Amino acid sequence: MSSAILLRNGIALLHDNEDHVHATKTDILVEGGTITRIEPNISAPQGAEVIDCTDKIISPGFVDTHHHLWQTQLRAKFGDEVLVDYMLKGMMQGSNFTASDVFWGQLGGCMEAVDAGTTTVVDHPHMTYSPEHAENAISATVTAGIRSIFCYCITMRVSCWEPLQLNGNFLEPWMFEQLAGLGSRAPFGPNGRVQLGLAFDGWFLPKEMITDLFQRARDAGVKLVTTHYCRGPQSPGSSLVEQIDNFGLLDSRFLISHATGGTPKDASLVRKAGVHISSTPSTEMQMALGRVACFDDTLKEMAPQCSLGVDLHTNNSAYIPGEMRLALQNARSEFNQKLYDEGKAPRRTHKTVEQAFNLGTIMGARACKMGDQIGSLAVGKKADVVVFDAATPGMVCCENDPVAAIVLSSSIRDVEIVIVDGVIRKRDGKLLPVTADEAARGQTGEKELRWREIADSILRSQREILGRIEKIDFEAARKDVLQRFHVDEKNIIEV
Ligand SMILES: [Zn+2]
Numbered sequence: 001m002s003s004a005i006l007l008r009n010g011i012a013l014l015h016d017n018e019d020h021v022h023a024t025k026t027d028i029l030v031e032g033g034t035i036t037r038i039e040p041n042i043s044a045p046q047g048a049e050v051i052d053c054t055d056k057i058i059s060p061g062f063v064d065t066h067h068h069l070w071q072t073q074l075r076a077k078f079g080d081e082v083l084v085d086y087m088l089k090g091m092m093q094g095s096n097f098t099a100s101d102v103f104w105g106q107l108g109g110c111m112e113a114v115d116a117g118t119t120t121v122v123d124h125p126h127m128t129y130s131p132e133h134a135e136n137a138i139s140a141t142v143t144a145g146i147r148s149i150f151c152y153c154i155t156m157r158v159s160c161w162e163p164l165q166l167n168g169n170f171l172e173p174w175m176f177e178q179l180a181g182l183g184s185r186a187p188f189g190p191n192g193r194v195q196l197g198l199a200f201d202g203w204f205l206p207k208e209m210i211t212d213l214f215q216r217a218r219d220a221g222v223k224l225v226t227t228h229y230c231r232g233p234q235s236p237g238s239s240l241v242e243q244i245d246n247f248g249l250l251d252s253r254f255l256i257s258h259a260t261g262g263t264p265k266d267a268s269l270v271r272k273a274g275v276h277i278s279s280t281p282s283t284e285m286q287m288a289l290g291r292v293a294c295f296d297d298t299l300k301e302m303a304p305q306c307s308l309g310v311d312l313h314t315n316n317s318a319y320i321p322g323e324m325r326l327a328l329q330n331a332r333s334e335f336n337q338k339l340y341d342e343g344k345a346p347r348r349t350h351k352t353v354e355q356a357f358n359l360g361t362i363m364g365a366r367a368c369k370m371g372d373q374i375g376s377l378a379v380g381k382k383a384d385v386v387v388f389d390a391a392t393p394g395m396v397c398c399e400n401d402p403v404a405a406i407v408l409s410s411s412i413r414d415v416e417i418v419i420v421d422g423v424i425r426k427r428d429g430k431l432l433p434v435t436a437d438e439a440a441r442g443q444t445g446e447k448e449l450r451w452r453e454i455a456d457s458i459l460r461s462q463r464e465i466l467g468r469i470e471k472i473d474f475e476a477a478r479k480d481v482l483q484r485f486h487v488d489e490k491n492i493i494e495v
Contacts, residue, residue, distance in 0.1 A: 005030040005419065006044045010053025010387065011402060013060065014038070015376040019358050023402050028058060030383040033191055033422035038379055051417070055391045057402045060376050061119025061384035061420065062320035063364025066226070066257040066278035066309025069109030069123050069148075070094075070102050070137055073462035075314045083234045083287045084487070088477050089469075090314065094127030095158035096468040102127055103136035103443045104461045107454055109313055110144030111434070114425045116318040117415040119384035120147040120365070120374055122255060122278070122309070124199040124226055126155040131178045135439065138182075142189035142437040143449070145425050147384060149368055150188075151197035151226050152179055154213070161472045164480040170202050171209060176216055183220025189437070193421055197224035203240060207247055214249055224369055225253050226278075230289040231261030233491040241266040241275075250275060255367050257309060259299070260290030267302040276367035277302055279359075280311035281326040294359055295331035295351055307367035308359045317412070320364075324356035324407045353407040387417035389429070 007028040014022050029037040031045070044050050071090060078086045097105065106125070113121055125137050134152060141148045154175055157167040179198075186196035198217040203210070217225065229240040241262065244250045252274030259266065259277045270277065279294035293299055294306035308323045310316055316323075328351055335350035365375020374384050388410065390398050395414045398405030418426035425432055431451045436444040446453070482489055 003422075004032075004045050004048035005383075005422065005424070006042060006048050006050045007053045007058055007385070007387065008050055010056045010058040011390070011399060012038065012058040012377055013402060015060075015362055015378070019362055021354055021357060021403050023057075023399070028377065028385070030385070030419065030422050033383055035377060035379055035381050035383050035385075038377065051387075053387060055389070056416065057388040057390050057395075057398065057406070058377065059117070059386045059388060059406060060361045061374070061386050061418065062117050062360050063307065063368060063375055064113060064118045064121045064310050064318075064320055064360075065255060065276070065307040065364050065367045066280050066311055067109070067113070067121050067123055068126060068312060069113070069121065069141070070097070070105045070125050070127050071312065071314045072105040072108035072112070072458055073097075073101065073465050078315055081287070083230075083289060084478060084481055085474075086283075086287060086312075086315075088474055088481060090312065091126055092156075092158050093465070093469060094129055094133070094155070095161070096465050097127055097129070097133070099130060099132035099136045100443060101461045101465055102133045103140045103440065104454070104458045106137045106140035107144055108458045109318075110141050110146045110148070111431055111451065111454065112313055112318045113310070114144060114146050114418055114420065115415070115431050116320065116412050117386040117418055118146070118310075118318065118320055119386070119418065119420045120149075120368060120370070122149045122151065122197070122224070122226060122368060124151055124153060124228075124257070126153045126199065126201075128153050128155055128175070129157055131174060134178060134182070136443065138188055138194060139437045139439040139443070141194050143434050143440050143444075145420055145423060145434055146193075147374070147382075147420055148194045149197040149224050150194055151199035151224065152182060153199035154202060155199075156202070161477065164477045166484075170205060171213065179216060179220050183222070186221060191421055195224075196220065196222055197226060198222045199226045201228050203227075203243060210247060211249065223253060224255055226255045226257060228258060229256050229262070230258040230284070232288070232290050234288065234487060236486055236488070239263060239266055241269050245269050245273070252369070257311070258284060258289055259293040259302075260284055262293060262299055264298060264301065267299040270302040270305060275302075275305065277306045278309040278367060279306060279323075279327060280309045281323050281330060282316035283311040285326065285330065286315070291334070292327055292330055294327055295355075304363075305367070306359060307364040319412050320360040321406050321410055324360050327359065328353065328356040328407065353401075353404045356407050357403050383419055383422040385417075385419040386415055387419075388414050389416040
């Protein structure tokens with residue numbers, strides 16, 4: 001239950017109207033899930049929990065705008081691999097997850113995000129092999145206590161691995177039924193913390209089928225639609241942004257992940273339609289998806305609509321400041337090298353830590369279409385807050401510039417307290433037990449779950465999944481996938 005919390009005497013990172021961040025010594029009062037006062041010397045209301053924030057930094061909770069939360073059991077399976085390998089060993093492994101496996105994987109992914117200070121996430125759950133898979137994922141998300149936009153995902157599904165066969169019915173009647181049913185029940189969890197969105201990557205389908213699906217999503221009350229777009233030798237094709245626009249569907253509901261390989265025309269369409277972008281630097285840099293779009297000056301028209309995502313916590317840290325750091329320093333490296341090639345050097349750095357910080361806070365909130373509710377510390381906004389210990393070895397002396405310290409040198413260890421919707425989810429650097437959602441009790445059997453017990457269940461599930469996966473001939477499946485996606489193998493070179 002959320003009750004009053006007074007954060008006393010911390011250094012709060014407060015955004016002004018131009019998105020500049022000011023480190024300000026103050027108290028913050030949280031009541032009923034909302035920030036009600038930000039000022040010094042607030043008297044604690046009766047019954048309020050007072051937390052001494054001396055030597056602590058109070059930050060808005062981080063917003064992660066692209067994440068596949070269900071895949072925890074697949075961690076570290078594709079650390080040296082590119083997009084096609086990940087698709088086989090990650091994305092398509094939904095076929096080897098039972099609905100129960102999805103519950104534990106999703107709970108693990110959500111709790112890892114909370115541990116890392118993420119308070120809101122846009123979830124792209126590409127594992128909808130049955131109605132129970134989606135129901136369990138929602139139940140796990142509610143149980144974890146994170147704020148989420150659960151984007152009901154209609155995805156390609158493997159029906160056989162040897163030889164590889166995909167289910168011919170991309171859209172099935174039960175999916176329409178479930179989408180409508182979820183729409184009538186959404187939002188989910190206390191205070192409607194888990195909202196319903198749509199995730200869709202089936203752009204090869206006939207236009208009529210797609211427009212019909214989008215109308216159904218609209219009827220279900222969906223306010224956010226997310227899709228992948230990365231264009232290059234591993235995923236050839238014309239501009240997805242132009243295709244969506246040609247279908248008459250490009251509007252401000254869209255949140256496009258990656259946009260690597262996008263064009264200036266794409267950026268212009270994105271800007272005009274009010275579409276948002278999620279860059280996920282770790283996967284984009286590793287899996288050869290192309291240049292990270294959020295700081296790509298050839299796409300600068302869409303820069304005000306960019307944000308950051310983790311994409312794969314199975315492969316990358318779930319820590320959004322880590323993605324801020326990668327995006328920023330990668331952009332600087334590219335910029336500097338261009339000057340070096342001309343025999344020149346920059347007088348000052350390219351881009352700022354404040355710009356990077358905003359990508360994972362206020363701009364992420366706007367990408368979720370929730371800019372007026374989350375993403376900054378302000379009176380009237382939801383109480384999604386991260387408190388950093390400013391006296392750890394990695395943070396001591398950070399008061400010189402706390403934003404720079406968070407972006408460049410902090411780690412998850414420094415995240416001492418995480419508050420989502422006015423409820424403390426992490427305290428003293430440790431995740432608190434979670435209360436199983438009513439619908440989750442069939443999975444959990446317990447009302448209250450501690451992280452160690454959850455980890456044991458995830459490990460049990462992982463052993464079963466790996467037993468199924470080890471029989472797959474990935475080399476044969478890889479050739480098949482390259483053909484299906486019209487990848488010219490001559491363009492994929494050994495290095
Ligand atoms: Zn993704």
